[in-house]
Amino acid sequence: DILLTQSPATLSLSPGERATLSCRTSRSISSYLVWYQQKTGQPPRLLIHSASHRASGIPARFSGSGSGTDFTLTISSLEPEDFAVYYCQHRNDWITFGQGTRLEIK
């Protein structure tokens, strides 16, 4: 299995600030990484695919970077609706998810 480790577990920031979320994999996965946002009571929402490509309809303040084993999701200036839980995900033989980063209002 390829393990995905997200950090930090919780990130406390204020609206307008920049958020940087990390996902590290146990071995190189090239750029085959996806990021999701999940709000309470909702399914995950696709944000970024192939490590750095924004999904359809996703605001430009969301960006993804990285390749190999280190990946980053950046939200350039937090809006109130961005406070949620974020997951990274990879597909090898099967789909695996990170444990999530909770982005909360400071």
Place this chain on the structure above:
Amino acid sequence: VQLQESGPGLVKPSGTLSLTCAVTGGSISSENKWIWVRQSPEKGLEFIGEIDHSGLVFYNPSLESRVTMSVDKSNNLFSLRLSSVTAADTAVYFCAREAEAAVRLYYGVDIWGPGTTVTVSS
């Protein structure tokens, strides 16, 4: 395309959990994979298995002995059965679509159902 899960919200221990996912606005015969994911506070998001339009399946090895997935093309739906359930199988169950990959691109799981809560309890 929209997905909608349906099935019992309560299953008895040692029983079988059965869920169906209706696909609307598109064909289940498209070149995508149809998947089941569950979420619990203990395990987070957990991949259960996948099936394609031809019925080819792959199951999470940790659940493989208890999982069966099937596709019903005539009714445009796919199904999940999980046998010998215990309290550890209590979770929100999502059906979803994994988009067809392209060269050097992986699009991820782009469409999700709203999820259905299944509780295992006597």
